[in-house]
Amino acid sequence: MNRTLEHILPRVQKPARYTGGEYNAVVKDRRSVDVRYALCFPDTYEIGMSNLGMRILYGVMNEMEGVWCERVFAPWLDMEEEMRREGILLYGLESGDAISDFDLIGFSLGYEMAYTNVLNMLDLAGLPLRSEERCDLAPIVVAGGTCAYNPEPLAPFVDLFVLGEGEEVSQDIIHLYRKARDEYWTKEEFLAAAAQIPGVYVPSLYEVTYGPDGTLASVTPLEEAPAVVTKRIVQDFSHSYFPVKTIVPSTEIVHDRVMLELFRGCIRGCRFCQAGYAYRPVRARDPEILIQQGIEACKDSGYQEMTMSSLSTSDYRPLEHLCDGLLEWCEPNKVSLSLPSLRADNFSLGLMERVQHVRKSGLTFAPEAGTQRLRDAINKNLTEEEILRSCRTAFSGGWSSVKLYFMLGLPTETDEDVLGIADLAEKVYQAWKETTPNPKRGVTITVSTAWFVPKPHTAFQWEPQISMEEYQRRVKLLRDHMRGRSIRYNWHDSQTSFLEAVFARGDRKVAEVIETAWRSGAKFDAWSEGFDFDRWLEAFSACGVNPAFYANRVRDKDERFPWDVTSVGVSRQFLWRERERAYAASTTPDCRTQCSGCGANHFCPGGKCDA
Amino acid sequence: MHRLAFSKADTAKFISHLDLMRTFQRSFLRAGIAIKHTEGFNPHAFVSIPLPLSVGFSSSCEVLECQVLDTPLDQVPARMNAALPAGITVQRCYEGTRPVKELGFVNYIVTMEYEAGAPYGTESAIRDLLAQKSLVMEKRSKKAKSGKVEVDLIPLIRQATVEERRDTIALDLILKAQNPGLNPELIMAAIRQHCPDASPDYVSYHRRAVLDENLQLWE
Numbered sequence: 001m002n003r004t005l006e007h008i009l010p011r012v013q014k015p016a017r018y019t020g021g022e023y024n025a026v027v028k029d030r031r032s033v034d035v036r037y038a039l040c041f042p043d044t045y046e047i048g049m050s051n052l053g054m055r056i057l058y059g060v061m062n063e064m065e066g067v068w069c070e071r072v073f074a075p076w077l078d079m080e081e082e083m084r085r086e087g088i089l090l091y092g093l094e095s096g097d098a099i100s101d102f103d104l105i106g107f108s109l110g111y112e113m114a115y116t117n118v119l120n121m122l123d124l125a126g127l128p129l130r131s132e133e134r135c136d137l138a139p140i141v142v143a144g145g146t147c148a149y150n151p152e153p154l155a156p157f158v159d160l161f162v163l164g165e166g167e168e169v170s171q172d173i174i175h176l177y178r179k180a181r182d183e184y185w186t187k188e189e190f191l192a193a194a195a196q197i198p199g200v201y202v203p204s205l206y207e208v209t210y211g212p213d214g215t216l217a218s219v220t221p222l223e224e225a226p227a228v229v230t231k232r233i234v235q236d237f238s239h240s241y242f243p244v245k246t247i248v249p250s251t252e253i254v255h256d257r258v259m260l261e262l263f264r265g266c267i268r269g270c271r272f273c274q275a276g277y278a279y280r281p282v283r284a285r286d287p288e289i290l291i292q293q294g295i296e297a298c299k300d301s302g303y304q305e306m307t308m309s310s311l312s313t314s315d316y317r318p319l320e321h322l323c324d325g326l327l328e329w330c331e332p333n334k335v336s337l338s339l340p341s342l343r344a345d346n347f348s349l350g351l352m353e354r355v356q357h358v359r360k361s362g363l364t365f366a367p368e369a370g371t372q373r374l375r376d377a378i379n380k381n382l383t384e385e386e387i388l389r390s391c392r393t394a395f396s397g398g399w400s401s402v403k404l405y406f407m408l409g410l411p412t413e414t415d416e417d418v419l420g421i422a423d424l425a426e427k428v429y430q431a432w433k434e435t436t437p438n439p440k441r442g443v444t445i446t447v448s449t450a451w452f453v454p455k456p457h458t459a460f461q462w463e464p465q466i467s468m469e470e471y472q473r474r475v476k477l478l479r480d481h482m483r484g485r486s487i488r489y490n491w492h493d494s495q496t497s498f499l500e501a502v503f504a505r506g507d508r509k510v511a512e513v514i515e516t517a518w519r520s521g522a523k524f525d526a527w528s529e530g531f532d533f534d535r536w537l538e539a540f541s542a543c544g545v546n547p548a549f550y551a552n553r554v555r556d557k558d559e560r561f562p563w564d565v566t567s568v569g570v571s572r573q574f575l576w577r578e579r580e581r582a583y584a585a586s587t588t589p590d591c592r593t594q595c596s597g598c599g600a601n602h603f604c605p606g607g608k609c610d611a
Numbered sequence: 612m613h614r615l616a617f618s619k620a621d622t623a624k625f626i627s628h629l630d631l632m633r634t635f636q637r638s639f640l641r642a643g644i645a646i647k648h649t650e651g652f653n654p655h656a657f658v659s660i661p662l663p664l665s666v667g668f669s670s671s672c673e674v675l676e677c678q679v680l681d682t683p684l685d686q687v688p689a690r691m692n693a694a695l696p697a698g699i700t701v702q703r704c705y706e707g708t709r710p711v712k713e714l715g716f717v718n719y720i721v722t723m724e725y726e727a728g729a730p731y732g733t734e735s736a737i738r739d740l741l742a743q744k745s746l747v748m749e750k751r752s753k754k755a756k757s758g759k760v761e762v763d764l765i766p767l768i769r770q771a772t773v774e775e776r777r778d779t780i781a782l783d784l785i786l787k788a789q790n791p792g793l794n795p796e797l798i799m800a801a802i803r804q805h806c807p808d809a810s811p812d813y814v815s816y817h818r819r820a821v822l823d824e825n826l827q828l829w830e
Contacts, residue, residue, distance in 0.1 A: 001621055007813045009625055010667040016630060021622030021697035023634075023641070248637060250623070250696050251630045302637030302694070304655075334654060 002096050008082040016251035017045035018079060020071075020093035023248040024301075026058070027094050028068040035174055037061055037069040038092055038099035038139070040107045042117035043526065045073040049247070050255035052309065053145065054108055057166050059243040067174060070094040070102075071247075074117045075124070077529060083124065090124040100126045103177060105139045106170070107158070109147035112503035113496055113526035115154060118143070119518045122157065129515065131159050131204055137180060137187045142173065148201075149231075149278055150456040150563035153506040153514060155203035159187075160194050162201075163566050164231025165264070167240055169199045195225040199232035201566060208508055214549055216507060216560040230567040233603050237264055237283035244296045248303070257305035257338075258297040260290055262322070266311035267591040267611045269598075270368070271379045271459035271582050272410065275311055277575070278457050278568040280600035281609035282591065287318040291325035298335050306330065307338045314339075315592075363394050366405040369413070370420025376585045377412050379459075379578070384424065388431050396435040401444040402428060408474045408491075409452040409466040411582060418474050421447060422481040429486055448490045449478065451497035455504050456563040457570065459578035462555040465501040467548075468494050495533040496525065501551035507562040510550065512543045571599040613684065614707035614830070615675045615691070619664065623698025628663040634696060635675055641694035644687060647678035661711045662788060662821065665796065670818035674830075676707060705830070714788050715824040716769055719795045721782040723802075723811035733809040734775040737782070740805050741771045741798075748801050764801060767793035769826070780811070785826065 001019065009015040039058055041048030048054055054071070061069035070092030075083060083090070089098035099105055105125070107118050119129055122141070128134050131141065143154060144162035151161040162169050173194060180190040195202040205225040211217040221227050234240040242261070249256070265282035266275065294306055306326065310316065323337070330337050367387055369375045375382060391402060406421050425447050432443045451471050454463045466474075475491045482489045503510060514522075517539035524530025540547050555561070557576060564572075574597060581588060588596050591611035595601070601609040619626070626634060636656040639646050648654040658677045664670050679687060687704035695701070723729070740746065745763050752760035770785040786793040795816055803810045823829045 006815075014627075015625040015666065016627065019622035019625050023638070023694070023696045025697075027697075248696075250626045250634050252633070300641065302640035304637075304640070334648075 002088075002091075004086050004088055005091075005096065008079075008086055008088070012079045012082060013076060014045075014251060016249075017073065018075065018093070020096070022250050024245055025071075025094055025247050026062045026069070028062075030068075030095065030097075033066050033068040035064075035067045035104070035178060036092075036097075036102040037067060037174070038072050038102045038105045039069050040072040040099075040105060040118075040121055042074050042107055042109070042114040042121060043524075044076055045249075045251075046253040048073045048108075049249050049253045051108065051110065052259045052261060053166070055243045055246050056241060057106075057108075057170060059246070060167050060241050061170060061174070063241075064171060064174065068094070070099075072099055072105075072121070074114075074121055074524070077524065080120075080124065080523075089126045090121055098125065100139065103138045103140070103181070104142055104174070106142040106144065106162075109143050109145035109154070111526065112147055112153075112500045113531075115147075115503060115514050116518045116522045116525055118154065119157060119515065120523045130156050132156070134159070135187060137177075137185065137190055140177065140187070140190070146274065146278065149274070149566055149568060150504060150506070151201055151203060151566065152508050152562040153503050153510040155508050156511045156515075158203065159191060160200050160202045162232070163199045163229055164568075165234050166232075167234050169197065169232045172197050173200065192223040192225070195223065199229065201229040206565060210507075210509075216562060216564075219560070219565055228565060228567050230569060231278070233264075233281075233569075234283070235603075235605070238286040238289055242285075242293050244293055245300050246297065248301045255307070256303070257307050258294060258301060258303045259307055259309050260294050260297075261285065262290065262308055262310040262313060262316040262319075264310070265600075267315055268312055268381070269379055269578070269588055269590060269596065271377075271578050272368075272407070272452060272455070274455035274458050276458075277570045277598070279311065280568070280570060280598060281603055282611045284316060284610070287322040287325065290322055291329075294326050295329050298330075298333070304335050305338065306335055363391075363399055363401070364403045364405070365390065367424065368405065368407050369410055369417060370406060370422070370424055371417045373585050374410060374413060374417040374420070376587050377582045378410055379582070379587050381587055381590065384427070387424070388427060391428050391431045392435045395432045395443070396437065398437065400432075400436070400438075400441050401446070402432075403446045403448065404428065406447065406449045407452040408449045408478070409471055411452075411460055411463045412585070413466075413474075415474075415477060418478050419481055421449070421478055422483070425482065425487050426484065429484055432486075443486050445487045446490065447482065447487060448492070449475065450492040451494055453497055453501045453504055456561065457566075457568045457575070459575050459582060461505070461561065461575065462557070462559075462579060464554050465498070465551045467552055468498055471497075496531060498547070498551055499525070499533075499536060502547045503550075505562070506550050509543070509545050513539045513545050516542050569598075569600040569603055574598045612676050612707045613679045614705055615677070615687065615701050616703045616705070616830070617673050617675065617699055617701045618669075618671045619673055619699055620669045620671075621698040623696060624667055624669050626696075626699075627666050628660065631699075632658055632660065634699070635677075638691055638694040639677075642687075642690040644682045644690060645680040647680060661714060662717065662792070664818060665794060665816070668816040668818055672818055672820050674707075674821070676711075679704065707830070709823070709829060712789075713823050714821055714829050716785050716822040716826060717788045717792070717818060718820040718822060719782075719784045719786060720817045720819050721784060721795050721799065722815045722817070723780045723782070723799075723809075724813040724815070725778050725780075726812045728778045729775060729780050729811075730808050733806070734773050734780060736806040736809050737780065737802055738773045740802065741765075741768065741773070746801055746805075748797055748804075750797060762791070762793075762797070764793060764798060767791070768798070780809075785822065788821065
């Protein structure tokens with residue numbers, strides 16, 4: 001271990017985050033590799049190590065001959081201070097080598113509030129922030145993940161964005177990079193060639209102009225770059241890479257367990273949900289493969305907990321069979337199995353009982369809206385009766401804590417819808433009173449509301465976010481109507497949700513604001529320790545950018561959006577149709593019941609998707 | 612009760628006590644070594660480490676207690692070492708005979724580093740400080756109301772030698788292990804407080820041996 005590092009680690013919190021050396025961390029001989037890749041997550045170790053995508057890409061790249069992929073996380077504030085004082089550059093956890101000497105630096109972008117951490121990490125690596133200021137071929141700065149579906153707020157800083165699933169395209173990029181290096185290409189030559197790889201968006205190859213009203217006027221691709229970059233997906237999900245051998249952190253992380261991914265995509269079509277649209281089409285993994293992978297991953301890691309993760313786990317067709325197969329091994333081996341994200345409508349108590357027979361932890365439902373009308377408008381096809389029936393079954397089975405998640409500020413929401421949340425909570429309480437076998441134990445009903453953030457590539461991409469004052473009024477309205485000691489109400493902080501709304505649909509002008517805010521100290525904006533709203537307001541005004549233009553403006557049907565240069569395979573016409581149906585409070589059946597013609601089927605062989 | 616003698620070095624120095632217990636529990640599973648579990652609602656592997664080591668300290672004499680169920684003890688070190696993270700090495704697995712309460716003293720090597728060499732007189736200043744009749748320091752305490760408690764270090768120091776090398780000063784300390792024990796960081800704090808000129812740029816701590824009341828190796 002580096003001596004300077006050894007000197008500073010005793011002074012920082014949770015130093016085990018900065019040492020590497022975990023079980024299954026991949027250490028290669030520097031002399032036996034010709035491509036060094038820094039896989040960066042712009043948040044802490046505990047969060048980044050909980051991300052399945054990071055583990056998949058780490059495994060995929062390290063399986064490549066001659067490639068050494070290392071992990072890099074954002075050092076916490078105290079560590080950053082020490083690193084800057086001692087002149088330690090951001091380093092890969094496996095080798096301890098400075099990533100500025102690596103060939104490629106890839107960022108995983110999961111949420112907008114991590115953008116300043118991307119800049120901060122580039123700076124900690126000793127690299128210029130802007131793509132144009134990094135003239136050499138190496139390192140190439142890559143970014144992918146959900147936020148890359150609107151890459152524009154980070155366009156000046158990133159050399160190339162990867163859209164969609166990274167398993168295959170990451171390898172394509174590495175192959176091209178090798179060729180470029182061996183043939184002494186310039187960075188510009190490499191980027192122009194990279195733009196021809198399906199799923200790769202090179203922002204510097206697009207000239208952007210704005211109209212007098214501030215909206216996008218034109219986007220001109222250069223060097224034969226494609227006008228629209230379509231995301232990549234893994235076709236054969238059953239046989240795509242799964243990290244059976246995966247790093248077991250030596251310190252506690254957020255999701256410290258084996259994660260099984262049952263399927264990608266979602267059949268539901270909730271109109272606010274970016275993941276629901278962006279991860280289409282649905283592709284399931286064979287249950288026999290999952291059983292085998294789950295068991296092997298537990299044996300290899302020593303984890304005693306396994307979880308099934310997917311957008312809507314209960315929509316996995318062979319779920320019962322999968323659970324049976326896993327439980328057969330898990331029970332005698334004292335491994336507990338958990339099933340997150342069950343939908344209340346087909347919630348099966350029997351399944352829950354069998355799976356979580358040890359502890360009756362809380363139940364979680366996400367009705368998202370308080371009235372049937374609004375649930376129909378957002379296409380959350382879940383009725384009050386279904387919610388209450390699930391709750392009754394659960395309460396009579398001995399559960400005594402329920403969490404209900406909602407959003408405030410959804411399009412078409414009225415005060416009646418807001419108060420509907422309080423009514424629903426009250427009805428859940430009544431359901432408990434009627435059905436619980438042990439009324440003395442009491443019940444905890446936790447109601448949480450988030451502030452709706454309109455996202456690109458959704459039916460609500462045209463919608464304004466309601467103003468902060470209006471959001472706060474609705475929170476207060478709801479708070480005043482939440483009665484009963486058994487009901488707890490939490491609401492999401494408004495300032496970060498507002499900024500999220502700005503970044504989610506931001507353009508290249510927002511990039512200036514992000515850089516300005518970072519220069520005045522913004523980082524770890526998803527953490528109260530790092531976030532300072534005033535700093536952001538100052539940055540907006542310094543750059544002459546009005547945040548409300550991005551967050552609170554109603555867009556025209558045909559407005560050219562900054563993210564139109566990317567495609568998730570779902571057509572704009574379909575999204576507009578969904579928006580109109582939302583205003584008519586009319587639902588769209590799930591993909592299994594009936595195909596609604598979103599367009600994502602074109603990713604499937606023969607144009608037929610297996611919802 | 613079985614004991615695993617292990618060392619903790621390099622990156623593993625920064626694994627905290629609780630994380631280390633969890634790491635061992637998982638490593639037993641990875642190694643396929645069955646050990647006794649706690650009874651009760653949520654059974655977990657029963658392991659204990661008698662003298663928790665401070666984060667950042669290295670050690671060549673750690674001990675973990677557990678009950679190995681059916682693996683031959685001589686196979687345990689190799690199988691565990693293949694399953695443990697970098698920096699933790701099991702040397703031996705044996706039947707523990709001496710009770711933990713006979714663990715009387717700990718031998719630490721404290722290395723004080725000076726980028727520009729130790730200032731003149733540092734060695735003797737430290738020696739004089741540790742030769743005092745009493746050396747009272749304030750220590751954080753969870754029990755005391757004020758959150759602090761005063762401790763006299765001298766009765767807890769059984770032996771201390773100070774040796775100056777090129778740009779380091781090494782303290783070879785034999786300190787009380789428990790009831791109460793003395794953490795060598797408190798001695799460092801005393802040096803910084805009473806001999807500020809002797810304050811090093813960097814200190815590293817190594818636990819070299821655990822001893823009984825007669826200063827013989829405790830196993």
